[in-house]
Amino acid sequence: MSHTTQVPHRRPVGNHPGAGPTAPPRARRRRGSQQWAAWAFLAPVVLYLALFYAYPLYRNIDLSLRNYTVRSFVRGDAPFTGLKNYRTVFDDPTFAPALLHTVVFTAVCLAFQYAIGLALAVFFNQNFRLSATLRALFLVPWLLPLIVSASTWSWMLNTESGVVNAALHAVGIGPVNWLTSPSWSLTSVIIANIWIGVPFNLVVLYSGLQSIPAGLYEAAALDGAGPWRRFWSITFPLLRPVSAITLLLGLVYTLKVFDIIWIMTKGGPADSSTTFATWSYQLGFGNLLPAFGPGAAVGNLLVVAALVFGLIYMRVQRKQALS
Numbered sequence: 001m002s003h004t005t006q007v008p009h010r011r012p013v014g015n016h017p018g019a020g021p022t023a024p025p026r027a028r029r030r031r032g033s034q035q036w037a038a039w040a041f042l043a044p045v046v047l048y049l050a051l052f053y054a055y056p057l058y059r060n061i062d063l064s065l066r067n068y069t070v071r072s073f074v075r076g077d078a079p080f081t082g083l084k085n086y087r088t089v090f091d092d093p094t095f096a097p098a099l100l101h102t103v104v105f106t107a108v109c110l111a112f113q114y115a116i117g118l119a120l121a122v123f124f125n126q127n128f129r130l131s132a133t134l135r136a137l138f139l140v141p142w143l144l145p146l147i148v149s150a151s152t153w154s155w156m157l158n159t160e161s162g163v164v165n166a167a168l169h170a171v172g173i174g175p176v177n178w179l180t181s182p183s184w185s186l187t188s189v190i191i192a193n194i195w196i197g198v199p200f201n202l203v204v205l206y207s208g209l210q211s212i213p214a215g216l217y218e219a220a221a222l223d224g225a226g227p228w229r230r231f232w233s234i235t236f237p238l239l240r241p242v243s244a245i246t247l248l249l250g251l252v253y254t255l256k257v258f259d260i261i262w263i264m265t266k267g268g269p270a271d272s273s274t275t276f277a278t279w280s281y282q283l284g285f286g287n288l289l290p291a292f293g294p295g296a297a298v299g300n301l302l303v304v305a306a307l308v309f310g311l312i313y314m315r316v317q318r319k320q321a322l323s
Contacts, residue, residue: 057303063296073292085293089301092294094271094279102275105190106254112194113250114243117201122235124202125209135206142199150263153192154179157264182272185265189273192260197253201246208242209235241317248313252306276302 064085072078089095120138124131141149156162157178165175178188212235220230258277261267267274267282274282276298284295 060296060299060303063292064294064300066293068292070290081293085297088294089297094274097271098274098276098279098298101186101273102255102277105186105193105257105275106251108190109193109197109254110247110250113197113201114247116194116198117246118205118239118243120198120202121205121209122231124206135202138202139199141196142203146196146259147263149196150192150260153188153195153260154264157188179265180269182270185269185273189261189264192264193254193257196260197250201250204246205239205242208239212238241320244313244316248309251309255302255306 065080065082066072066078067081067084068078124135156164159165159175159177159180162178164178168174168176176184178184216234216238217230220234225233256277257275258281261273261275261278262281265273267278280295280298280302282295283291283298
């Protein structure tokens, strides 16, 4: 009687219950190299954000919470004062006018820049002859350095030799003290900033119009919809995402406008065109005895305002994506 010996079946290593398949060494090395490459590409961006955004923001917050003088700024031994600098800013008589001017300047500039930019975008979307050339010419205000634009507007609005008053005189209107009158100084810097910001709105909104299918307009025209009806029923609703990001970026930019106001009016006369941006500079650098703490506190108020509107935008976008 013969007996056969059965060899027990051996499972492959790594395939026992509870263990997943083991990746080959070459695949693991490839995955590791890809991760290192991703970190290598990400490192310059992280370093840039840390050096030019995170650290300055930290320093500005630290400035607003300490009693810095020129001596303590150099030596780095400023005492901690908490929210005292913010209370000083809120109690300052300049706070209310600066807040009002900031709100008016930002709201009026945003409204006119968006409205004019949208009108020009719709106009150039018709693709007529010389459309590209005219669009390029409209980009000139955006491409010029701000110091050049502000200096040009200062010359144009000069009371004695400005071309604007010369044109008004030609039609029988007396001269206007655009830059030296408390009634007109804020209007003057608003006009200059609108002129500078229109090209940005034109470029972004025109790119948004290019993404709208032309078949929608053809179908609406066949149904008898006129130009205004097509605009309000097709163009404006489909441009909402692009309009939202345009207004948000315009808001952040307009809140921190300093160059134009400072070159044209320096926030005057009698603080009639002072905004938070120019007031922060005046407190920190515009006096013989600089108030670094209150100046940083005013700057932080602008950061908080921009952050609040950014969070509102993200919340609205999230709701639209879920609906």
